[in-house]
Amino acid sequence: MSPLLRRPTLWLTGQPWFRHLVADSPIGRSVARRFVAGEDLDDAMRTAGVLAERRVASILNRIGENASTPAQAALATDAYVRALKRIRELPQLDCCISVKPTQLGLDSSHEAWLENLEQVLQAAASADRSILVMIDMEASASVGRTLEAYLDLRGRFPNVGVCLRQTFAGRRPTSNGSADRDRSSAW
Numbered sequence: 093m094s095p096l097l098r099r100p101t102l103w104l105t106g107q108p109w110f111r112h113l114v115a116d117s118p119i120g121r122s123v124a125r126r127f128v129a130g131e132d133l134d135d136a137m138r139t140a141g142v143l144a145e146r147r148v149a150s151i152l153n154r155i156g157e158n159a160s161t162p163a164q165a166a167l168a169t170d171a172y173v174r175a176l177k178r179i180r181e182l183p184q185l186d187c188c189i190s191v192k193p194t195q196l197g198l199d200s201s202h203e204a205w206l207e208n209l210e211q212v213l214q215a216a217a218s219a220d221r222s223i224l225v226m227i228d229m230e231a232s233a234s235v236g237r238t239l240e241a242y243l244d245l246r247g248r249f250p251n252v253g254v255c256l257r258q259t260f261a262g263r264r265p266t267s268n269g270s271a272d273r274d275r276s277s278a279w
Contacts, residue, residue, distance in 0.1 A: 140187050149186040158194045165197030169208040173215040188224035193238050213249040222251040
């Protein structure tokens with residue numbers, strides 16, 4: 093998403109009247125249904141179950157980003173841990189999760205974000221069935237910090253991966269936490 097559109101889009105989607113329009117109108121529900129598995133974890137698990145019956149794998153990703161307080165980041169962390177427990181209860185599901193760094197607190201506290209991510213990864217790790225946790229890329233300003241966290245954690249948590257968007261392909265973290273474009277490896 094264009095940086096110019098990001099802030100107004102986040103503002104708009106956070107407005108109760110807009111959420112009501114999308115979630116409660118027939119047209120809004122019809123459009124959202126193609127991209128959103130449901131309003132809550134139960135809906136998402138039902139959808140993952142239907143997809144599993146068709147032999148389709150699922151990735152659960154909680155809607156929302158940019159936790160502005162440690163409490164909001166903790167709530168998101170708890171939600172992902174609950175999702176992992178539910179996935180573990182249904183071994184027939186081919187299902188993993190994708191987390192957003194800013195939802196886990198990256199913008200408010202780098203230390204809290206790493207602690208929250210590690211808590212999610214610990215919940216996903218298991219001797220009998222580890223569940224894949226993908227770290228989603230968000231804004232280009234956080235690419236470096238996201239990749240550095242991934243590189244640091246992958247030795248202890250082999251069940252972690254990183255989702256790269258095409259616009260982030262070929263970027264590499266720098267010492268100041270930003271990402272430089274490596275022209276030789278760009279798409």
